[in-house]
Amino acid sequence: GPVVALVAGEGKSQCLPDRSLCLDVPAVEEGETAGAVLRVASPGAEPVSLALPEFAEAQSVELWPKLIRARGGDGANRYLVGILTGQTSMYSGGGGSASQLHLIELDATPNAARLGGEAIEVPWSGSLLIRACFSEEDMKDRLEACHDEYEFDAALAAAPGGAAMFPTLSYRAVATAFPRNSRRSDDNSATKLKRADLVRARDPACTYDRVLRYDAATSRYQMDRPAPDCSDYTTP
Numbered sequence: 001g002p003v004v005a006l007v008a009g010e011g012k013s014q015c016l017p018d019r020s021l022c023l024d025v026p027a028v029e030e031g032e033t034a035g036a037v038l039r040v041a042s043p044g045a046e047p048v049s050l051a052l053p054e055f056a057e058a059q060s061v062e063l064w065p066k067l068i069r070a071r072g073g074d075g076a077n078r079y080l081v082g083i084l085t086g087q088t089s090m091y092s093g094g095g096g097s098a099s100q101l102h103l104i105e106l107d108a109t110p111n112a113a114r115l116g117g118e119a120i121e122v123p124w125s126g127s128l129l130i131r132a133c134f135s136e137e138d139m140k141d142r143l144e145a146c147h148d149e150y151e152f153d154a155a156l157a158a159a160p161g162g163a164a165m166f167p168t169l170s171y172r173a174v175a176t177a178f179p180r181n182s183r184r185s186d187d188n189s190a191t192k193l194k195r196a197d198l199v200r201a202r203d204p205a206c207t208y209d210r211v212l213r214y215d216a217a218t219s220r221y222q223m224d225r226p227a228p229d230c231s232d233y234t235t236p
Contacts, residue, residue, distance in 0.1 A: 001158050002068055002069045002071070002158045002166075002167040003066055003067075003068050003069075003156070003157060003158045003167070003169075004016060004017070004066060004067050004068075004069060005017075005065065005066055006023070006063075006065045006066060006067060009022040009024075010022070011024065012024050012026070012027075013039070013041065014063055014065050016067065019043070020042060020043065021040070021041070021042050021067075021079075021108050022040075022041045022042075023038060023039065023040060023041075023063055023067070023081060024038075024039040024041075024063065025037070025038055025039070025052070025061055025062055025063045025083065026039065028060075028061055033054075033055060033058045033059065033060070033061045033085070034054050035051075036051075036052045036055075036061040037049040037050060037051055037052060038050045038052055038063075038081065038083075038106075038115065040106070040108060040113040042108065042110040042113075044110065045110035045111045045113075046111065048113050050113060050114065050115045051115075052083060052104075052115070053102075053104070053115075053118065055083075055085045055102070057087060058085035058086065058087065059086060059087050059088060060084075060085065060086040060087075060099075061083060061084070061085055061086075062083070062084050062086075063081070063082070063083065063084070064081075064082025064083065064084050064101055066082060066156075067079050067080070067081060067082070068080040068082075068103065068166060068167065068169075069167075070165050070166055071163075071164075071165060071166070071167065077107055077108040077109045077110075078105070078106070078107055078108075078165065079105075079106045079108060080103040080104065080105060080106065080119055080166055081103070081104055081106040081115075082101050082102065082103055082104075083101075083102045083104060084099050084100070084101055084102075084124060085099060085100050085102065086098065086099040086100075087099075087236055088236055089236040091130075092131065093130075093131025093147075094128070094129040094130045094131045094147060095128075095129055095236070096126070096127060096128035096129065096130075096150075096236030097125075097126070097127050097128075097236055098123070098124075098125060098126040098127075098152070098233075098234050098235060098236045099124045099125045099126075100121055100122065100123055100124050100234075101121070101122050101123075101124040101154070101156070102118055102120075102121045103118065103119045103120050103121075103221070104116065104117070104118050104119065105117055105118075105119060105219070116219070117219055117220075118220075119166065119214065119219065119220050119221050120212060120220060120221035122154060122156075122171060122227075123152065123154060123173065123227075123230065123233075123234040124153075124154050125152060125153055125154065126150065126151065126152035126175075126233040126234045126235075126236070127149075127150070127151055127152075128148075128149065128150040128151075128184070128233070128236060129147050129148075129149055130147060130148045130149075130150070130184065131146065131147055132145075132146055132147060132148050132182075133146035141191070141192045141193065142179075142191070142192075142193045143193050143194075143195065143198065145178075145179055145193060145198055148177070148178065148179070148182040148184065149177070149178040149182075149200070150175070150176070150177055150178075150182075150184055150232065150233050151175065151176045151200075151233070152173065152174070152175045152206065152230065152233035152234055153173070153174050154171060154172065154173045154174075155171075155172045156169055156170070156171055156212075157169065157170050157172075158170075159211055159212075161213075162213055162214065164213070164214040164215070164216050165214065165216060166214040166221075167214070168211060168212065168213050168214070169211070169212040169221070170209065170210075170211055170212070171209070171210045171211075171212055171223070172208075172209050173206065173207060173208050173209075173227075173230070174202060174207045175202065175203040175205075175206035175207050175230060175233045176200045176201060176202050176203065177200070177201060177203050178198075178199070178200040178201075179191075179193055179197040179198055179199070180197050180198075180199050180200070180201035181197060181201075183203075183232070184232040184233075185232055203233075205228055205230075206228055206230035206232075206233055208227065208228060210223045210224055210225065210227060211223070211224040212224075
């Protein structure tokens with residue numbers, strides 16, 4: 001299929017299963033992401049380091065372990081490479097992390113590899129722990145469940161349809177909250193919990209599916225309809 005899972009290569013590199021192309025994003029110092037590069041290696045060609053775009057607010061940059069192939073014969077060495085950018089925050093009694101997936105065009109022609117533009121950026125993961133007990137009374141009211149937990153996870157897969165250079169994709173996001181009725185934008189410390197509330201439950205507002213179609217005119221993917229604002233889950 002057009003979405004190929006990469007396999008482990010030498011060192012930290014990730015390769016197509018036939019080893020015709022290996023990629024690596026060497027680790028960068030915390031906060032030094034402006035110098036991040038994508039290393040591209042093919043048999044018989046000199047490995048090259050391609051400068052990645054500067055990602056605002058990224059504290060970490062790493063390779064997504066999949067590659068999306070272009071269609072058709074003329075797209076032989078054309079791919080979308082995924083770059084995951086991340087942020088973390090610590091705060092009193094909790095903390096959070098989040099990541100975004102950027103799909104960037106890659107022409108991997110041996111000895112002429114180069115990066116093109118970004119085709120899309122989507123929220124990828126989020127994990128937050130927020131303190132919710134500030135007194136003995138809060139602890140009793142909340143049955144000692146003294147943190148709210150928020151999780152966000154996304155998945156990308158090939159979808160039917162589309163005749164553009166890059167395949168149509170499905171994007172699925174799942175958001176969960178614990179206790180089940182917690183919302184980050186509310187003051188949950190004032191809530192009296194019941195035993196039945198102490199489960200992790202999906203937040204229907206931020207659990208959604210979208211279809212992404214590549215538009216050759218803009219060289220970008222478009223969602224079939226706008227995504228909801230889920231920054232409560234995706235901003236640490």
